[in-house]
Amino acid sequence: MVKAIRVHELGGPEVLKWEDVEIGEPKEGEIRVKNKAIGLNFIDVSCRKGHFVLSPTPFTPGMEAVGVVTAVGPGLTERKVGDVVAYAGLPMGSYSEEQILPANVAVPVPPSIDPIVAAAIMVKGMTAQFLVRRCFKVESGHKVLIHAAAGGVGSLLCQWANALGATVIGTVSTEEKAAHAKENGCHHVINYKNEDFVEAVKKITPEGVHVVYDSVGRDTFKGSLACLRSRGYMVSFGLASGPPDSVPLSDLATKSLFLTSGSLFQYITTRDELLETAEDVFANVASGVLRVHVNHKYPLAQAAQAHADVESRKTTGSVVLIPDDAEL
Missing domain, CATH: 3.40.50.720 (NAD(P)-binding Rossmann-like Domain)
Incomplete structure (x- = not known):
């Protein structure tokens, strides 16, 4: 069993509950990841409220995290135990100490990028990338x-x-x-x-x-x-x-x-698009074009408070949730 945030009914931040969940072992094409840092995005708030319906209740929210691979499914060779990987988008469920992911949604995190920065930049950075480079090409x-x-x-x-x-x-x-x-x-x-x-x-x-x-x-x-x-x-x-x-x-x-x-998910529909977008974001972080402001960190168990602060516009920059047992 691991700890995770669960939503049993749609509503305000108070519906975010800290509970035990069973996630099992990875199947073919899957990996198990122990999360180091989890990005909070406004789409998480929208899913909690029911403005975006991506899963029936109950569900674990969250669409962005960075962690270490702890197990790989049968026959999988692209990923190995110990890899630091990031993911953004579907499947929903990153508000958890550990999670099972399809291996093809995880991207390698360059050693030069801090896990907290990577967790803060995946959804937001790739969203910015498709908005200024592909949806409307800013010149x-x-x-x-x-x-x-x-x-x-x-x-x-x-x-x-x-x-x-x-x-x-x-x-x-x-x-x-x-x-x-x-x-x-x-x-x-x-x-x-x-x-x-x-x-x-x-x-x-x-x-x-x-x-x-x-x-x-x-x-x-x-x-x-x-x-x-x-x-x-x-x-x-x-x-x-x-x-x-x-x-x-x-x-x-x-x-x-x-x-x-525009929706990020429509711009990373293939593995090649995902890798190209993530690599562009990481390269611009490394070069200094993008400065990531992680101004707020909350324990994962306090996700409800983090949501309340985001909704009341008390936050600036990026908000990251940290599992209590994360080793950073």
């Missing part, structure tokens, strides 16, 4: 609007877009977060609590921005569309404030706008 001279610019993904988007030569505009909710956004490469920071972000963006760039990266959802969605220039791209990749209202096609037609909802 020098582009003007980019990034909501939640001090958050885990937002801070990486700011850094990466800046490194690619874009003018980066970020929105935040506090002056403390504004300082973090500037450190992460924002050329212009808008505190939406103090001013209307649409009007602020128009003052910075009257013609509008080339692309908006919006992880907030309902609260910012219509304003994001209003910030776009003609033929601009609206990329929705999160629903922190809930799903937006439906958008009539006529709202897009006035400026010939493009609207997409």
